[in-house]
Amino acid sequence: MAPVAAPAHPFILGWVRIDWDGVWPCDGLGTGMAVVPDSGAIHGRSKLLTVDATVADPVIGRLLDGRYTAQERIAVGGMATVYVAHDNRLDRLVALKVMHPAFTHDEDYLRRFQQEATAAARLNTPCVVSVLDQGRDHGPSGPVIYLVMELVRGQTLRQLIGSRGRLTPTEAIEIIEPVLEALAAAHNAGIIHRDIKPENILLGHDGQVKVADFGLARPLNQATHAMTQGVVMGTVDYLAPEQVSDGSASPRSDVYAAGVVLYEMLIGVLPHTGSTPMSVAYQSVHGEVPAPSAAAEGIPAELDALVLHATARDLDMRPADGTAMLDELHRVLPYLPAPAAGTVHTAAPGGGVHSARGAGARRRSRPRATAGFALGSRRSPEWRYRLLSRRFRGRRPVLAAVTAAVVLLCGIVVASRALSGPGTAPVPPLVGLDQAAAVQALTDAGFTVAYDEAATSDTIPAGKVMAQEPDGAVRATRGSTVRIRLSLGRAKVRVPDVATLSVAEAQARLTRQQLNLSTTPRTEANDTIPAGNVIRTEPAVNTELAAGAQVTLIVSSGPAMAVVPNVINVPIATAQSQLGALGLKVTRLDVNDETVQSGNVIRTSPDPGQPVTRGSVVTVLVSKGPVDDEDRGDLVEVPNVINQKYQNAARELQRRGLRPERNGFVFFDDTVVRSTDPPPGTKVKKGTKVTLTIG
Template identity: 45%
Template structure:
């Protein structure tokens, strides 16, 4: 069965993120589950919010404490939880997706991957609100019993039902979590160790005495849960766990109305029946308790269901404690007929006859005037009550999580005009209701307009087109699209300038989950190619060679003297070697060698001749010899006062 609870959100609920210095934060378990945030710490395990990187979904990761991971018994319990819950397919049970171990780093990790349920626990709600109205308490307990009933009919017992294991989602659903103590029901139901498992405030007497566990132990815990929701307090308290255990064994759970006067007697009856110290007097399992609870609910008036905690109910009479009833199943129709009337419906007693009022002689009775005033006020009050509760006003039905068409039919059947809006939601399936305005339970006119906010599914941003953008602009565009920046890769590209974005991975236009990392492919510019050496070639030849190699050619406007022949390439820029394809090569043309006048050095000493020629820009070569006296130049080539290339060699003969 599908159970939808109308549960108020605690206005002052505070969650604290304590992930500093946690070695698991950021670690990827079993190559698949990335640990992101710690959300709860228990006695055996710590629960983290994580991401299944393979399926791209948020999960809850329940990681066994390292001290227990080395204990085969605790590891077996972890695996047993995964297998047990995997057998259940129920909307009010927190699902288990996977179980695994990770030994890639120390310490090794044993974990469960479970359904992530955003919201809060029943303990958070009780801590913030205290006692709840009967309607709210039943809205929460019924889906809990539905979940446990599915487990009981599958042959499983939870054994640790408590407010901490009842999760209230943001869209009004109720989920039962932590089947870590679950055990199959068979001939041997006692615990195999001397320790009593479970939380002491919710343990049935047979669990304490013998460690025995069957569906009726879960029924007992649900009865304690109902008492706590109706009264805001536990039925048995003490200074130590042993004191609480003693009360479980020796003292019956009191009727809730002793603490909250005015509660309906039927709620006392169902609480006492489910928390009987004699297990045989309780409902046989959660299915029977749920059926009895729904039967009782149908017999309660709206005033009884919506009575504020701590205020007298409409009957205002003290609670009647029920006598013991011999029964084997609370849902046996014959036994239901034998139950006290106040177990399934309000007790009706014969009204007392009004006292005889004597008239005063010679006048009207004393009670006429005050009675008339009371009657007028009663009529006005009745009219106002009719207008507010049944005539002109009604409550908005709870349709959170329902398909759009079903929700609209429910609201229109209740007399409302329906408007539809749409929004993205990471938790509510596409086409289902995220919320309503006014909200569920709001007291409004019957002809009011209710706006239904329908989920468009999880928002999936599109990877923007980033080709040609700078890296900084690309990062800004990704962040504005709700995506993360991944790695950066270099790639040569002749059309995109170096340092600009060539493309992305995933490609532009791809729809992905929010915050998905997008890798940037950045241009390193065109690939380098060989630039041929055209120095000494004619202009036409050099231009042809460069263009065939894929380069542009430019001729420098000024020519220069060089060793190259006049009209040929004297130099090129960039020089020959490796260069980017397509660049422009500038060619400088030679005017040939520069000419200068050769000095006449004949008759000079060898030393003076060499100095004079070098000063004129020539190189000198001396030939000849002299045995006596100072050698002098007798001839030279080229001859004096003639023209020769500047920097060329002049040969002199001396003797």
């Protein structure tokens, strides 16, 4: 199994990417550089994963286009898988990058895949990972889209920084120079890389430094926005301010990323850090990259100036492109201190460093190295120092005079500053930092702190700095006061009273109060508030919430329902108790009945088992016992006139000697009887009133 280093940057501002720190940083298509990592532990921000080669892989052992045979899987990304493959035609090992089958029919991914190949193929420089071939093969499960790339054995700059920490200025220059050569070639060819970072800088065993991953590259003659469907593309730690703020990208954006990489090599950490990617992006837009010498000793002022020039917030203040920054690097080289002579550093097998001194050390002096990359194997700064020393050997008297003049001038400046006061220093950017970190930064820079009244903010969390005076982009006198304002978080608002309102009216009132309605209101039965209207809110009325918080509405579903119990043949007192316990009202009607004991319930209206709203009236017919013989001839049965027209029902009751009484209004001729009281089938005396409810 081949070891694969895990992602170093879990957050990518834009669509999801997986950065394979030691093998192939993903470019949105899966991977983007061809480097086989060293075995053993990977230190720093990387972790070690393994790709199990024993798992069945239909590509391994397959012959693509009659030429390339995949031998070993070395990396699996979100959009592609990378293999070590054998080029049967030229008998060499190459890196084979195969797009996942799920994306072979997506025109957008196919376009990016093609773009990576054409962008790298247009660059004629040894400082870029070469694209050797591109093709499409047809298999039983569909097309196989692939790229063939140069196989680089070594490690990434991320692994070097992770294992070593900060590099010496000489080592940093030796690495950044070929990176700038690659950017110069790309910019001269009209290509913006857009994703320069240590994961995309390869350090080969042979000392070659190569830039990889042109999956995000864009031609200069196309729209240079660093966005896809409104989402910023790239790695947040290295994005230029304009890429974060408006999504635009240019050669100066690559220059900014190269400056951040140079800073990280010199210091061992990034210039902007934060608990979330958004806080890093905020610092990039609103804060300056500090001078490396402010964080570590031994960094020449010329390198400070180069880093600050490359990472200026204003893009017009940066070098125009990779060529301009490379020229600036070459201009400052004569003024950088030469590396110590007489020391030979070699890479130990486990990544350690061995030293030897004395006349017996015949090999050329080189800076330190780690396993997988021999620093000094290229045209190192040390080589240039010796060349420059020979070039200026005949000018030593002139140089001595100039040096004396410079020393005298420096002395005058130092004396002037000593007499004039403590001098000035850059005010550190504080916005987004918590109170303790802001105070520590001001104290370290030689300033005192004062506080303005805290205020609410929709963007800065509570307890963090939301404003400062002076701003973090100016210089101020050491010892002077910097005023900061802390955020109270989002403004507090009170929950309004929306009881009895409709849901739409309640939502409008909550919106005016800068509160949001939760997705689904809850319902509750209520006897007084109509169905569909608000009963109450959660949280309750007058509760203080942050603006934008969610409020849940409790909405009435109408009166509570009850089921008429079966109280037939039950004593009337017991029936009244049961019905009353359910919230129902009772109307009693006494009638004669020969089958039900006197005082017991004959029937109810509505019938038992019927659902009714609480508070409804239930008519209970109570038995008076059998009819006396003398009264038996006067009894008549209430006819069933339900669903008959009112006029017909009334005539039928009158025909039987009963008195009809209407409950309701007759609006139309087809108005019908809905119920009768007493109910149909009840025997009553002639002349009894029968109430007809119509509708």
